[in-house]
Structures are given as C-alpha cells and as structure tokens.
Amino acid sequence: IEAQLGNGPLVGKRVLVTSGPTHEPIDPVRYIANRSSGAQGAAVARALSALGADVVFITGPADIPPPDGVSVVCVETAQQMSDAVDAALPVEVGVFAAAVADWRVSSASDKKLKKSRDGLPELEFAENPDILKRVAHMESGRPALVVGFAAETDNVIEHAMAKRTRKGCDWIVANDVSPATGIMGGSENAVILISDEGAEEWPRMGKDDVAKRLAVKIADALTEQ
Ligand code: CTP
Ligand code: CA
Secondary structure, three states: OOOOOOOOOOOOOEEEEEEOEOEEEEEOOEEEEOOOOOHHHHHHHHHHHHOOOEEEEEEOOOOOOOOOOOEEEEOOOHHHHHHHHHHHOOOOEEEEOOEOOOEEEOOOOOOOOOOOOOOOOOOOEEEOOOHHHHHHOOOOOOOOEEEEEEEEOOOHHHHHHHHHHHHOOOEEEEEEOOHHHOOOOOOEEOEEEEEOOEEEEOOOEEHHHHHHHHHHHHHHHHHHO
C-alpha cells in the first residue's frame, strides 16, 4: 500500500532478484537441475516490490508463477541467467536466490540420446559461470548491496561464512536444508543472516515473512549509506 502511494522506502531503487533452478540440457528431452521451488526468491521479489522497488525478477523454470508487479525475465540455463543479470545492471541491490546448477553438460546432444545404442551415455561436464561471485567482484557497476543465499546440510554457519568471503558478497542468507528440517519444498524457512557483523539467527517463519524481514533490512541498509 505504501508503495502504491509512491512513498515506500525503496521507491526509485532498481533491484534484481534471481530465483528458481536452472535447467542444463543433456539432450532435447533431458536435463540436470537443482531442487528449488522458487518460492523464497519469488517472495523476496514480492516483498521488495511492496516496499516500492523496481524489481527485475530473473527466474529459471520454477514451480510457482512469478509475483505481480515485477519485470519478469524467464531463462532456462545458468549461462542465460548470467546474461540476463548483465542486461539488468545497473541496480542498487542484487539478491541472488537462484539455485544455479554448478555444471552444464558440455557434451549435450541436439538429438535425443537413445537407450541401448552403445551402452550408457558418457556425459562430459563444464563448470557454469558463478553469477553471484562475478557480480560481487565487479570493479565498476557493482550493486551497492549484494545478497547471496546458501543452502547447506551441515555446519551451516561455518560454510556460509566461508561462502560469503569466497563470493565477495555483503550478506549471505543461509539455511539448513538437511532432510530432517523439512524446509526444502515447504512453506517455511529458518535462516541465518551472515554479514560483516556476524551471524544473526532468525526464528523459523513463513517464507513470506523471511522475505518481508529481508526486504526491510535491505531498505534500512540503503538508507544508512
Ligand atoms: N550462485 C550463482 N551462480 C552459480 C552458483 C551459485 O549465482 N553458478 C549463487 C546462488 O544463487 C547463491 C550463492 O551463489 O546465492 C550460493 O550458491 P551455492 O550453490 O550455495 O554456492 P556454491 O559456490 O556453488 O557452493 P556449493 O559447492 O556449496 O554448491
Ligand atoms: Ca552450487
């Protein structure tokens, strides 16, 4: 409502959000992918938009529709997502919530692979571009605030802190996705926000509430600058 009145804290701010999985083709009918419903990324985009931001929402093939009121760019592969991010720059804030496939099949076939021709297919892999790391290290045109996500199954804080340093981003939103938590694919999330101030553990709450709290924190960080 604030934003509709034109006075939300993020009015006039351009932000980009990556979301969903990427699909990396093996052949025209098969692909490899990460597990991701796209729910958390969509919720973050919706929450930023509700605070008045101009949101470019760059999404892989997700289970759920994109939020209203954002500019949607649909992509399939990590390379396409990376190109779409470049096209969306410059932005004040980049939130990288996508579950990008780390590898693509460099030996992808443009014809459907057939069973039992020559035994099992031998797939060759190449590493995908690390979109977050690349943007976070930009010498010119880097967003003022770069936020990554980290889904971990063990030693969450330790891994996420190391990831923040390695990626060069300002914040990491870390969560424990080990099967026992039931978070993967669910409507709730329990996150730890890693910044230069350390680790801030948020209580378990709905993904929409995580998104709202993150959007408010982003707005606060921008106004503090
Ligand atoms: N990410 C990205 N591009 C990639 C891989 C990851 O932009 N090619 C972003 C994700 O969107 C997320 C963050 O980097 O914000 C962390 O992703 P994650 O898969 O946890 O990190 P990796 O460096 O790939 O480490 P891991 O070996 O744990 O998968
Ligand atoms: Ca990864």
